[in-house]
Amino acid sequence: MPAIASSDQGGKRGIVKVKNGRFEMDKRPYKFIGVNYWPAAHLGMKSGPGDQARLLKELDFLKEQGVRNIRVLVSSEGDSSFPLRVSPSYQPQKGMFNEDVLKGLDFLLVECGKRDLKLVLFFTNNWEWSGGFGQYLEWNGTGKTPLPKSEGWTWDGYRDYISQFYTCKDCIHQVNELISKVVTRVNSITGKPYKSDPAIFSWELANEPRPMRPAANEAYQKWVQETSLLIKKLDQNHMVATGIEGDVAYDFDMSEYKKAHRNSTVDYLTLHIWPKNWKWFPDTSISANMYKVLEKSGAMLNRHLEVAKELKKPLVLEEFGLPRDGHLYTAESTTTSRDQYYNWAMDIWKKNEHPQFGGLAFWTFGGFTAFPKDGSLWKSGEPFRGDPGVEEQGLNSIYEGDRSTWDLIRTYTKP
Numbered sequence: 001m002p003a004i005a006s007s008d009q010g011g012k013r014g015i016v017k018v019k020n021g022r023f024e025m026d027k028r029p030y031k032f033i034g035v036n037y038w039p040a041a042h043l044g045m046k047s048g049p050g051d052q053a054r055l056l057k058e059l060d061f062l063k064e065q066g067v068r069n070i071r072v073l074v075s076s077e078g079d080s081s082f083p084l085r086v087s088p089s090y091q092p093q094k095g096m097f098n099e100d101v102l103k104g105l106d107f108l109l110v111e112c113g114k115r116d117l118k119l120v121l122f123f124t125n126n127w128e129w130s131g132g133f134g135q136y137l138e139w140n141g142t143g144k145t146p147l148p149k150s151e152g153w154t155w156d157g158y159r160d161y162i163s164q165f166y167t168c169k170d171c172i173h174q175v176n177e178l179i180s181k182v183v184t185r186v187n188s189i190t191g192k193p194y195k196s197d198p199a200i201f202s203w204e205l206a207n208e209p210r211p212m213r214p215a216a217n218e219a220y221q222k223w224v225q226e227t228s229l230l231i232k233k234l235d236q237n238h239m240v241a242t243g244i245e246g247d248v249a250y251d252f253d254m255s256e257y258k259k260a261h262r263n264s265t266v267d268y269l270t271l272h273i274w275p276k277n278w279k280w281f282p283d284t285s286i287s288a289n290m291y292k293v294l295e296k297s298g299a300m301l302n303r304h305l306e307v308a309k310e311l312k313k314p315l316v317l318e319e320f321g322l323p324r325d326g327h328l329y330t331a332e333s334t335t336t337s338r339d340q341y342y343n344w345a346m347d348i349w350k351k352n353e354h355p356q357f358g359g360l361a362f363w364t365f366g367g368f369t370a371f372p373k374d375g376s377l378w379k380s381g382e383p384f385r386g387d388p389g390v391e392e393q394g395l396n397s398i399y400e401g402d403r404s405t406w407d408l409i410r411t412y413t414k415p
Contacts, residue, residue, distance in 0.1 A: 014198030017239065021312040021314065022356065022358060032358070034070055034360070035069075036363045039086070044106070048088050063115045066410055069119075071318060073086070075091060106187045118201035123179055127390075132207075137165055143161075172223060176230055202240060203235070204270075205228065206243050221256070225263050241270050244270055248300075269308050269313055272317075272320065273300055280293050284326055294340075294344055297344070320362065321338065328375075329372050331371040350412050364397055366397030371401075386398070
């Protein structure tokens with residue numbers, strides 16, 4: 001592998017690096033509590049779903065809560081024929097790009113820079129709600145993407161389909177073109193190259209990339225290595241992460257997780273924990289099963305922290321969450337169990353018994369938008385909330401009005 005500037009070599013002022021297995025900025029330790037805010041670049045647009053006034057208000061709010069880091073979607077692919085997909089798309093057709101979406105990202109970078117907020121920017125997606133790998137496969141003659149919530153969809157069928165991405169040379173080439181286009185971009189507002197912008201914390205290969213089938217593991221590992229190397233060649237200032245969920249992405253084969261993060265071009269480890277998705281409790285019995293949620297979450301976090309220690313790299317718990325109490329969606333519904341879960345994670349992070357535990361980010365920020373009443377799916381023309389369109393709106397979102405949650409977060413983010 002060609003030599004690449006190591007994260008241990010320092011860098012420009014305000015840019016976070018890894019030194020001795022921990023995050024560091026300007027020769028000082030950098031630890032963070034963050035939040036997923038995937039539609040932020042779309043909100044930065046001047047037209048369409050853009051709402052710059054809302055974005056500024058929400059960035060100010062996050063800053064006030066002590067949040068230091070936000071995780072944002074860079075690219076969405078495909079047209080809006082799938083009604084639950086992110087729209088407008090950055091790449092509505094193969095090779096055709098919507099400059100207005102990237103101008104929204106330009107605006108977001110400028111405003112985050114003013115507030116000392118850092119951005120984790122993920123390029124594409126294992127899942128269909130933003131187009132992602134399935135859209136590249138469809139563009140390259142692999143048939144229609146099997147879409148969840150459509151007739152005949154099965155998990156095994158989806159796994160079989162997406163696993164083809166890693167051997168689709170044209171698909172990978174097109175993603176590489178996208179990555180090159182974004183990483184080498186010059187901000188249209190400031191004239192500053194992205195690769196020099198301290199508002200960027202890291203680039204992520206994708207959201208939750210999985211090989212999907214063990215037969216794809218070898219091609220998948222090659223893709224992780226080559227894609228992270230490409231980003232490092234384009235930008236030697238910023239860190240690169242995978243966006244991988246953890247060993248769950250490999251049917252709990254930790255050796256594959258280690259292999260992906262052992263690459264010298266991957267700076268830190270990522271982990272996602274989803275008790276509801278993984279059926280650790282029946283839908284409405286969150287409180288009664290919190291002991292199980294905490295026990296399983298703790299075991300998962302600990303075994304990944306052990307890998308981080310072994311590899312001498314930080315770990316970020318960059319997605320985790322719970323529904324509201326009773327699996328309700330209204331403003332009147334409480335968040336007692338969710339607050340307990342957040343407190344569990346932040347307490348481990350704050351105690352620093354695991355110095356490689358560098359940060360965590362809640363999924364997800366719903367901002368100042370109105371509470372949905374029935375947990376319905378997103379409809380075109382509605383404001384973006386934290387939950388993707390394919391999930392019940394309000395499922396995992398933290399709204400501005402969730403006072404108990406923000407009060408808890410501030411106890412950990414404020415000196």
